[in-house]
Amino acid sequence: MDRIEQQAMETKAGTGGDVAALFADFSSAFEEFKRTNDQRLGELEQRGAADGLLEGKLDRLNAVLDGQKQAMDRALAERARPALDGQAGTEEGGEYKQAFSAYVKRGEEKALSSGVGADGGYIVPTQTEIEIGRLMTAVSPIRAIAGVRQVSSAVYKRPISLTGPTVGWVGETGARPTTASPVLAELSYPTMELYAMPAATASFLDDAAVDVGQWIAEEVNAAFAAQETTAFVNGDGVNKPKGFLAAPTVAEANWSWGNLGYLATGVAGALPASNASDVLIDLVYALKAGYRQNASWVMNRKVQGALRKLKDADGNYLWQPAASAEGKARFMGFDLVEAEDMPNMAANSFSVAFGDFRRGYLIVDRQGVSVLRDPFSSKPYVLFYTTKRVGGGIADFDAIKLLKFATA
Incomplete structure (x- = not known):
């Protein structure tokens, strides 16, 4: 397990934490996810199959991203709660x-x-x-x-x-039927x-x-x-x-x-x-x-993990992480709700x-x-x-x- 995976797993196991730091870890994990998936796609094009180790790493990174998003959601909810x-x-x-x-x-x-x-x-x-x-x-x-x-x-x-009600065009002196x-x-x-x-x-x-x-x-x-x-x-x-x-x-x-x-x-x-x-x-x-x-x-979450791997014709990922810790992930330019x-x-x-x-x-x-x-x-x-x-x-x-x- 590489450094990013280890760090992310520790974050996933934690309870709360600074939102900005959690968001930075999430962004780093997504960059690693993209590098790994690009490597997997390259092997699929060259050999028609991807290394099983790469597939396993991609699944772990998917789980890491989900865990970090849940940790951010918990931290945001705790921070937003006022005394009643x-x-x-x-x-x-x-x-x-x-x-x-x-x-x-x-x-x-x-x-x-x-x-x-x-x-x-x-x-x-x-x-x-x-x-x-x-x-x-x-x-x-x-x-x-x-x-x-x-x-x-x-x-x-x-x-x-x-x-709606039926409408129609009429001339200046034409009849106006109901x-x-x-x-x-x-x-x-x-x-x-x-x-x-x-x-x-x-x-x-x-x-x-x-x-x-x-x-x-x-x-x-x-x-x-x-x-x-x-x-x-x-x-x-x-x-x-x-x-x-x-x-x-x-x-x-x-x-x-x-x-x-x-x-x-x-x-x-x-x-x-x-x-x-x-x-x-x-x-x-x-x-x-x-x-x-x-x-x-x-x-x-599982369906979202599958869609994270998709790219457009120009090689851009269709799934994009939120621009801020309070935001939502987007898919094809629209908000994604889990x-x-x-x-x-x-x-x-x-x-x-x-x-x-x-x-x-x-x-x-x-x-x-x-x-x-x-x-x-x-x-x-x-x-x-x-x-x-x-x-x-x-x-x-x-x-x-x-x-x-x-x-x-």
């Missing part, structure tokens, strides 16, 4: 936050003037609710790129115009309950140094985000949001509203052996120009999505996150039954296209 309950009394609504803190720590409910549920629950302070949502945006890749609506009802209904009306459809997004139940000991809660709002946000954040992302990608709509991969699909040549269009790679479970990037270029231009300007790629719930390359899999997800997929959050304190069910632990309601589904069937790893 510190100095609560000096802020607007500080009295309410102090009351919430007392409820979480000791179950006190005296002098509470807002947010108390009839069933004994407690609506978390606005600052904590916003923090949970913000942290989920940071760790949930689909939430970060999709459209999001805050609603106050159980179901959000959205009318959409499938066709034109056809636009065709409307209605999309419905029911909100489903998502819950988490972190536990803490009474001693932990009695510690005055504990930032209660921050603790709840961190505990709930990871659990909510993981479940949400799975549902936004693959959810069947039964007691959960409906994922975009659960929508009906049809070959792009036969596309109609109500279906997501796809292009086939022509090879079951793989990209074409030659000119592999051509089908990806076709996928880009299957999307209308109005959607392309804000489009993103969505795929999992979502581990996307399928691996397999026969008939939809392993790559491309589109304007802000317009193509809608997440609906019902206002309010509730916390119910339970000191009785699991002594000596105090349980915090935390719930929120969220829904999701396709908002525009023309805004997302899929790549199917199949012959047709």
Whole structure:
């Protein structure tokens, strides 16, 4: 293992670290990845096969790049987290936050003037609710790129115009016949309950140094985000949001509203052996120009590793690392979003999505996150039954296209 691989593996095993240093290590690892892949491609051209050692090194470097990106993401999330309950009394609504803190720590409910549920629950302070949502945006890749609506009802209904009114040219004195009306459809997004139940000991809660709002946000954040992302990608709509991969699909040549269009790679479970990037270029231009300007790629880590090896006709890598630690990697000039719930390359899999997800997929959050304190069910632990309601589904069937790893 060379120096860059060793250094990168140490970074991958670490927890946190300076973001600038992590980004520098990531950039160095990508330069080594390009040199190794260039050598592999040269051997393929000369001998028709590459040295197995080179293939193994390339796989290790791919893993290193993924690990370093995850380390940067963790460091950025830690750096961005503000204190929620510190100095609560000096802020607007500080009295309410102090009351919430007392409820979480000791179950006190005296002098509470807002947010108390009839069933004994407690609506978390606005600052904590916003923090949970913000942290989920940071760790949930689909939430970060999709459209999001805050609603106050159980179901959000959205009318959409499938066709505009008919128009026509007329002369100065010509007749003006009545034109056809636009065709409307209605999309419905029911909100489903998502819950988490972190536990803490009474001693932990009695510690005055504990930032209660921050603790709840961190505990709930990871659990909510993981479940949400799975549902936004693959959810069947039964007691959960409906994922975009659960929508009906049809070959792009036969596309109609109500279906997501796809292009086939022509090879079951793989990209074409030659000119592999051509089908990806076709996928880009299957999307209308109005959607392309804000489009993103969505795929999992293994698929991204395969696409890192691709070059254009001029020998330039199609995958490029982010320009800064806070940025996103780009593929063919568009942001690349890594979502581990996307399928691996397999026969008939939809392993790559491309589109304007802000317009193509809608997440609906019902206002309010509730916390119910339970000191009785699991002594000596105090349980915090935390719930929120969220829904999701396709908002525009023309805004997302899929790549199917199949012959047709």
